[in-house]
Amino acid sequence: MTDVNPYFHAELSLEQAASLTSGADFWSTKSVGSVPSIVLTDGPHGLRKQEMTIGGDHLGIGVSVPATCFPPAVGLSQSWNPELIARVGAALGVECQTEKVGVLLGPGINIKRDPRGGRNFEYYSEDPLISGELGAAWVRGVQSEGVGASLKHFAANNSENDRMRASSNIDDRTLREIYLRAFQRVVTDAQPWTVMCSYNRLNGLHTAQHEWLLTTLLRDEWGFDGAVVSDWGAVTDRVASLVAGLDLTMPGPGESGDAEIVAAVRSGIVDRSVVDRAAARVADLASKAGSAHRESSTFDRDRHHALAREAAAGGIVLLKNEGDLLPLGSGVATLAVIGDFATNPRYQGGGSSMVNATRVDVPLDEISARAGDAQVRFAQGFTTEGPGDEDALRAEAVHAAAEADVAVLFLGLGARQESEGFDRDGIELPADQLRLLSAVAEVRPQTVVVLSHGGVVLLNEVIARVPAILDGALLGQGGGAAIADALFGLVNPSGRLAETVPLRLEDVPSFLAFEPENSEVGYGEGLFVGYRWYDARGLDVAFPFGHGLSYTTFEYSQLTLVATEAGLMARLTVTNTGERAGREVVQFYVGMPATSMKRAPRELKGFASVELAPGESSVVETVLRREDLAYWETRLDRWIVESGDYRVDAGASSRDLRLSASVRVDGDPIRIPLHRESTLAEVMANPVGAARLGGALQQIFGGSPDRTADLGFDVMRMIGSSPVARFAAGLGGQITPEQLDEILAEANADRGE
Ligand code: BGC
Numbered sequence: 001m002t003d004v005n006p007y008f009h010a011e012l013s014l015e016q017a018a019s020l021t022s023g024a025d026f027w028s029t030k031s032v033g034s035v036p037s038i039v040l041t042d043g044p045h046g047l048r049k050q051e052m053t054i055g056g057d058h059l060g061i062g063v064s065v066p067a068t069c070f071p072p073a074v075g076l077s078q079s080w081n082p083e084l085i086a087r088v089g090a091a092l093g094v095e096c097q098t099e100k101v102g103v104l105l106g107p108g109i110n111i112k113r114d115p116r117g118g119r120n121f122e123y124y125s126e127d128p129l130i131s132g133e134l135g136a137a138w139v140r141g142v143q144s145e146g147v148g149a150s151l152k153h154f155a156a157n158n159s160e161n162d163r164m165r166a167s168s169n170i171d172d173r174t175l176r177e178i179y180l181r182a183f184q185r186v187v188t189d190a191q192p193w194t195v196m197c198s199y200n201r202l203n204g205l206h207t208a209q210h211e212w213l214l215t216t217l218l219r220d221e222w223g224f225d226g227a228v229v230s231d232w233g234a235v236t237d238r239v240a241s242l243v244a245g246l247d248l249t250m251p252g253p254g255e256s257g258d259a260e261i262v263a264a265v266r267s268g269i270v271d272r273s274v275v276d277r278a279a280a281r282v283a284d285l286a287s288k289a290g291s292a293h294r295e296s297s298t299f300d301r302d303r304h305h306a307l308a309r310e311a312a313a314g315g316i317v318l319l320k321n322e323g324d325l326l327p328l329g330s331g332v333a334t335l336a337v338i339g340d341f342a343t344n345p346r347y348q349g350g351g352s353s354m355v356n357a358t359r360v361d362v363p364l365d366e367i368s369a370r371a372g373d374a375q376v377r378f379a380q381g382f383t384t385e386g387p388g389d390e391d392a393l394r395a396e397a398v399h400a401a402a403e404a405d406v407a408v409l410f411l412g413l414g415a416r417q418e419s420e421g422f423d424r425d426g427i428e429l430p431a432d433q434l435r436l437l438s439a440v441a442e443v444r445p446q447t448v449v450v451l452s453h454g455g456v457v458l459l460n461e462v463i464a465r466v467p468a469i470l471d472g473a474l475l476g477q478g479g480g481a482a483i484a485d486a487l488f489g490l491v492n493p494s495g496r497l498a499e500t501v502p503l504r505l506e507d508v509p510s511f512l513a514f515e516p517e518n519s520e521v522g523y524g525e526g527l528f529v530g531y532r533w534y535d536a537r538g539l540d541v542a543f544p545f546g547h548g549l550s551y552t553t554f555e556y557s558q559l560t561l562v563a564t565e566a567g568l569m570a571r572l573t574v575t576n577t578g579e580r581a582g583r584e585v586v587q588f589y590v591g592m593p594a595t596s597m598k599r600a601p602r603e604l605k606g607f608a609s610v611e612l613a614p615g616e617s618s619v620v621e622t623v624l625r626r627e628d629l630a631y632w633e634t635r636l637d638r639w640i641v642e643s644g645d646y647r648v649d650a651g652a653s654s655r656d657l658r659l660s661a662s663v664r665v666d667g668d669p670i671r672i673p674l675h676r677e678s679t680l681a682e683v684m685a686n687p688v689g690a691a692r693l694g695g696a697l698q699q700i701f702g703g704s705p706d707r708t709a710d711l712g713f714d715v716m717r718m719i720g721s722s723p724v725a726r727f728a729a730g731l732g733g734q735i736t737p738e739q740l741d742e743i744l745a746e747a748n749a750d751r752g753e
Pocket of ligand 1: 043057058152231
């Protein structure tokens with residue numbers, strides 16, 4: 001007998017509906033009745049489409065079809081360029097169409113809580129605003145081609161060790177303001193077709209079974225109307241997940257789980273509508289992807305490679321350039337190129353995001369091609385695949401450097417040193433590379449270091465030894481050409497760090513609380529993640545969040561702020577005061593000096609970039625959204641914009657603040673209900689409370705309650721934290737409990753009009 005499913009035009013049996021809620025195989029959904037099957041695949045910086053016939057894996061082990069390897073999120077984010085990222089997203093969408101992929105599993109937007117995070121290369125930043133802005137741009141790009149995105153990993157998956165069991169234990173305010181904010185922005189701004197739950201537990205509960213997360217917050221509050229997909233292997237209890245709001249369990253086949261669902265409905269544990277709800281969402285997803293599918297789609301590998309190269313160039317950060325050693329000019333007759341990464345580039349990270357690149361630009365070849373008459377000499381310098389003969393490799397490199405005018409030294413982390421699946425123990429560059437660095441820099445002070453790495457590395461020794469540093473992070477298949485372009489000035493670097501580079505691992509906010517203990521991780525640093533922490537504590541850093549130099553210089557002038565309903569309209573003028581065209585990324589940080597809440601000294605609330613010819617000026621304008629000024633008020637369980645003066649610092653980095661201005665903002669009315677456990681100070685802050693309790697206080701203190709000066713101490717400060725009921729009880733019957741309740745009721749009823 002067929003049960004009628006109210007969600008479908010066609011009738012589906014309970015078994016059919018249940019079967020839609022799990023995958024057909026590693027990468028596709030089931031075709032049931034008129035619902036087509038679709039393919040979901042990794043993601044995010046290129047397609048990792050595996051042939052179904054040879055099985056699949058979620059660790060990047062098996063082969064996948066050739067695809068353009070764009071820069072992983074770590075490189076892409078350093079562009080601070082949503083427009084560029086949207087174009088990358090659109091190109092990914094076209095490749096998906098070509099490969100008949102309906103959903104691309106990205107973007108990953110988890111906050112980089114700690115530089116040791118093994119998967120930091122797949123995430124954008126330590127800051128939620130930039131993570132959200134860039135993630136939304138990526139989603140818009142992919143979905144503009146009729147392919148769904150899968151926003152991941154929802155939520156609070158900020159480390160890899162024990163990732164399938166560990167609980168991220170986070171207080172509400174931190175969760176909302178730091179770890180969920182980027183997700184909220186992408187969901188509300190870009191409407192991804194799917195959201196992927198994470199592996200970890202959140203405050204004790206697996207996110208795959210977290211009803212508050214997957215339904216109350218995501219759907220009811222944020223208005224998400226797509227399908228929730230599990231991370232691969234995240235589901236341990238199909239029925240519990242379904243009830244919580246998880247629609248599609250991946251990978252399949254999961255027939256036994258489907259049967260559990262059928263049994264739960266038949267025995268009355270779960271309502272049939274819960275199954276239909278999930279099945280309908282999977283069906284919607286499949287028909288959306290099915291109808292957007294273009295039968296004959298192709299992509300031009302060369303054009304996509306050119307875009308990969310453009311994106312790579314956008315992500316390069318010029319960290320240091322003393323004496324304008326860069327760009328390399330005609331004065332260089334002999335160039336030593338040193339380091340394994342020059343011929344064997346590290347351009348992406350390991351694990352599920354690993355792409356089989358259509359081709360890879362090799363830095364040494366690209367440098368040689370641009371070197372003109374200069375002689376280029378290469379030395380491997382070190383190996384990332386084992387010890388090798390370190391002394392001999394170093395000696396050869398030193399010899400090459402000594403004979404050159406300039407040495408370009410490639411340093412970084414090898415594939416074995418970081419990957420999805422485990423966190424790093426430390427953040428140093430390998431010791432043999434540091435020994436090589438000092439030997440090379442000693443014989444050739446004119447040395448440029450080019451860095452390749454997924455996670456942040458300590459740079460103290462590099463900074464101390466060489467005048468110029470280019471940070472390539474991971475740049476995808478076009479990275480080699482982009483690095484060569486930046487070295488020779490064919491591209492003027494404009495990337496900015498999306499993460500702080502600390503001076504010591506011990507300075508990192510989560511230094512003592514990163515590693516799970518008995519599968520629990522306490523996020524004790526709270527809101528103070530990344531630059532919020534270093535700024536609040538006044539700690540020096542090697543390079544601050546937002547840092548990045550250029551081959552030209554920019555001047556900022558005339559910052560103005562206007563408070564509007566939408567937020568703060570910030571405007572300033574930027575002038576290119578140097579001799580080369582360049583792009584400047586203007587960053588707007590907001591602080592509230594007289595806040596009543598715990599806040600970081602400043603938080604990124606907007607950014608905008610401008611391309612300027614030498615001598616050219618332009619106005620940069622952006623809205624710092626009102627919703628971004630809000631903090632999460634735990635007593636009311638909602639966002640509140642505090643009334644008061646907001647200071648906006650405009651700068652070229654979080655520590656290179658050029659202009660500052662303040663503006664008053666009328667915040668949201670906030671009334672915290674008073675009750676017997678409210679403090680005396682809280683009640684006195686209410687006009688009715690103050691009027692009614694003032695008398696009693698006067699009697700005790702023989703005058704006004706705040707006659708601090710007369711008494712020589714601050715009375716209110718001493719007694720203000722006493723719960724009002726207990727304070728009243730000590731007054732010897734002057735205020736009975738009933739009278740107090742009346743006062744509190746009156747105070748609560750007073751709207752202050
Ligand atoms: C990863 C996801 C990925 C999935 C499929 C998981 O291990 O966490 O990011 O999309 O595998 O490969």
